[in-house]
Amino acid sequence: MKYFEANSPYARDIAAVIHPHTHLRRHLETGPEIINRGQGIFVHDEQGRQFLDAAAGLWCASLGFGNERLARVAYEAMKNLGYYQIFRHTSNAAAIELSERLLALAPCPMSKVLLQCSGSEANDTAAKLVWYYWDAVGKPEKRKIISRRGSYHGSTTVGVCLTGKPEFHAGFGLPFPGFLYTDMPYYYRHHVEGESEEEFSTRLAASLEKLILEEGPETIGAFWADPVVGGSGAVLPPKGYFEKVQAVLRKYDILFVADEVICGFGRTGNMWGSQTFGITPDILTCAKALSAAMQPISAVLINERIFEGMLIQSDRNGRFVHGYTYAGHPVAAAVALETLRIYDEIDMIGHVKAVEPLFLDSLGALAEHPLVGDVSGCGLIAGIEVVADKRSREMFPASVGLPAKLEANALKHGLILRHVGNRLAFSPALIITPEEIRDLAGRVKALLDDTLVELG
Template sequence: MTTPQSWEARAEEYSLYGFTDMPSVHQRGTVVLTHGEGPYVFDTNGKRYLDSNSGLWNMVAGFDHKGLTEAAKAQYDRFPGYHSFFGRMSDQTVMLSEKLIEVSPFDRGRVFYTNSGSEANDTMVKILWFLHGSEGNPKKRKILTRWNAYHGVTAVSASMTGKPYNEVFGLPLPGFIHLTCPHYWRFGAADETEAAFVQRLARELDETIQREGADTIAGFFAEPVMGAGGVIPPAKGYFQAIQPILKKYGIPLIADEVICGFGRTGNTWGSQTYDFTPDAIISSKNLTAGYFPMGAVILGPDLADRVQDAVEKIEEFPHGFTASGHPVGCAIALKAIDVVMNEGLAENVKRLAPRFEAGLQELAKNPNIGEYRGVGFMWALEAVKDKPTKLPFDASLSVSERIANTCTDHGLICRPLGQSIVLCPAFIMTEGQMDEMFEKLEQALKQVFAEVA
């Protein structure tokens, strides 16, 4: 067998790609990266790219933050690894749990650690099943989410994810129910006001609970802003309409803040941005600013007390991961929270968010941009063939993939999602870098729309 020589050939020969457009890989090759500086990354050919996706939403402090790497090095020297089983955990784990409750919307609670947001959502489902079974309600197992939501890739969290690509795995599993996506621009009826659209979704939720039976529903999971669904903020008043219904039936509301949490929407939590208090929060990504794989389930006071009672009944919570509460990850997370909240990153998001929106508003004047949407430092542009009717391009044209590939040619990394282009840069982005992002994106849009429109 002849060994491939180039980085691109070696990647394609030995790697199984996740969420990757394979025709693009076969035609263009893999971009193999070597290092980063600030919000930029560099490939094996020395080409520099402005990463407006901040890795995968998570590298919010950039790719070379000395404080974060030093925190990791110091903890590796001090105590390089441990678990959180059998009544033992590191001091960093204890301190991080204290910090997470301190910065959460809760006055008290409990934290459980995982290695990713997918595992955290999976764990939260198991917690709900465990809790309801302990309280004498073993039928309360159904999980409510929304179409176009993204909650992860484990069998359970993928079942929660309302995306058709999971059908290739035979998912969702039974008992996972997807409600209407709260995207008014796309799913509102022609003569329907935004308020009427919200009331329709609230009625759908109430009717679904009555049809399925409140005594069979374990919880409702929702991203404050749908991230991997294409950056979809909720219709105005959505959470205020649905939360009273959930409370009426005693169904916990779980905020999946994997993407929104720690500053992405302009506040510490997306639930703060949209003015609701969940019963629990799922955190990951920005929790460690991308410098360590970690997720967390943050239980509010009611669920924390009830789960602890369930644990006491059987004398343990039979769940966990080898690296749950890893001391290095916790040390990095403590530093990352400090960096975002106290080094000006959160303030920079608030300061530049209006400039971000203004730049997108200008790009949206293009006749093939149907909508721009988002909040804080997470936005999307939706490509359309016909703006008045919102008619999308034929899927065979792969318009968003073309735009993203053309951006890459110009030294800009952005993300295609459906027919949208997503921009979610690092919180350290400067005004000049934002201008660079918009200039390169505008060039790509003009080039691609000239080819397909």
């Protein structure tokens, strides 16, 4: 096989590279799919085959897979100041301007920005700030953090603890004590017969309050939520959910951290998922589309309440002892700034709103397919639930190997998508055109048809 030809990139990969979220032993037998070129929403592999990437990489390539303008900005920034840190009163122009821009874009009044290098780092840092704040105001016992089952918030140690998916914990001895999980707002999968979305939301808010009371409100520091649950395949919140949840949090003085790593910068049809779903966070984390995935950068936005606590701690301890070597990197910050300028120039939010109906209607039409139980989405993010039985919502057993069949049939039709168990998630580059949306939907129908035949 080609993978084992001497000095081939496939053999070299097997010999040297560990791949995240990969069956490591199987990889030694199959080798990688090597992507060597990309433009717009398409990528090409080592053999020259073209694929429509319906996931924008890892939800992040908002401007597609090649952008000469951002490449030039990175080049000029690197020539001028290839690196400098922002520790101990030092700064750089790009970090300053980017922070100002993010505060201007924030979905609610925010006070300061802490630049980081990845979404995982941003969420990890936000957790530290929650603990830092409560210690500052004399309530260090408020350390427990509640997130949702089925959510994903990063791959750092704390990020994995925030993540409500047991497969991320297995083998690592995680989560640490103090991380709690409440119900995922997955109406299609978890509502009871005859229960409306509003009633489902009321039940989940009551369940959250019950958990808080059982644990002790005086021990709960924060609630973590992504506006759309990306980690479970783009699950949208039911009607009234965040309104009811926030009322519970306010009642017990619990901070709200909005994980906007996936949803931020236009994905849901607004600049922030918080705007789409009526969330007013105390802390907001963002990454991915901040630089259109062209540079590793993220940010944590905090309100004045949190910053006042940080000032108290800085006075008490002599300084704010936290930071990453590459935080506020001048090249990454310059690329992120230019990305935000491009969004403005091409009216990215307006474009997403303009193509949203076609995107949702094209995928929504697949709800008639025998394998499809549900289709939901907003902006340019959507999920399709693949089921064995539409009436009962019964899922295929693991022995069927549904995810492998879906992935193989997608690749056969030149399509890269994200599947989470029996659910297909879609988050194409935000620049996708109407013609490309129709192309995408056609490929999805073809892969579903082929999978149906295989399943008999």
